Amino acid sequence: MNLFDVYSIYPIEIIKAHRSELWDKDGQKYLDLYGGHAVISIGHTHPHYNNKLIEQINKIGFYSNSIIIKEQHILAEKLIELSGLKNHKLFLCNSGAEANENALKLASFHNGRKKIIAMKNSFHGRTSLAVSITDDEKISAEINKNHDIIFCNLNNHDEIINQIDENTCAIIFEGIQGVGGIHIPARELLIKAKEKCKRVGAVFIMDEIQSGYGRTGNFFSFQDSELMPDIITMAKGMGNGFPLAGLLISDKIEAKKGLLGTTFGGNHLACSAGIAVLDVIKNENLIENSKRLGEYFFDQLKSLKKIKEIRGMGLMIGIEFDFEIKNLRDNLLIKHGIFTGFSGKYILRILPPLNIKKEEIDLFIHALNIELN
């Protein structure tokens, strides 16, 4: 049977991985500066993570949310400790789109409204509501187009604030726009928008699916300010490759039996992956590492010519060029064995594991320098 052919793929079969290194079936080694799309937070095949999963699956891998799953509570405790968010509650699910879908649904349950404000260039996932707040016509089908969505320009603060009114169900921002090209929302905008939401009874949602979990040098990217979102969505780095996602929901939004639900979300194995990730982030100071090595990365990039702009925070970096980067990206992979990501045609997107080493950044800078000269 053939696969449903929707992905553009490189003809490379990776069979082994460790930290930021990958090996293909012919023994060729690669450097992973893409982290499987920001998913690999603590590095590939981390021994603590592997052991935790093996230990857990030998005990019990799955049971539904009809019983006590102690691992959910341990995960929640560790999340409070690392994120510092004491007044939010945790709901666990399986993917980023599902987290956003649930966040919007919850907002609408909370205030009974429908209007959603999202940003131009946004990406929030591919399920019905998540894709409707994603600013990309190409991935939206007719059936996704009946929702009440307004797209605003991230730079137009007045437009955004004026749109938040008594009919607004929720406003949603990405911590940093990833697919849209590594754009960081201004802190004063976020704070003003949150204040207006509070005034008119709208829900403020922060999508930290790509930018969260220590990647930016804070546990969540917005935590360099006093902003406190009503709902925060998380996925990607949360399970280091094990499908695990979640919502942090402020105390002001009330839970009722049956309001949200999922078969797989929060199972024993997924939670063990999540617990192991948080253990490693804490024990190996990976948030601090993201900050420090992010700064080093920026400094090294600044010394290169032919770069139009460098944007980002910590280890979520966009390198913009004034030429199309397809060949550059292919050459980095084929000639230098380095995986990178992209945002559109002109921007290289760098999303390495958070325990990347300085020498590995140097390898990339050296390769990029060769390709740009």
Ligand SMILES: Cc1ncc(COP(=O)(O)O)c(C=O)c1O
């Ligand atoms: C900011 C953001 N939100 C949501 C999603 C969707 O996550 P998933 O692919 O797990 O559904 C992504 C995925 O790239 C993302 O970057």
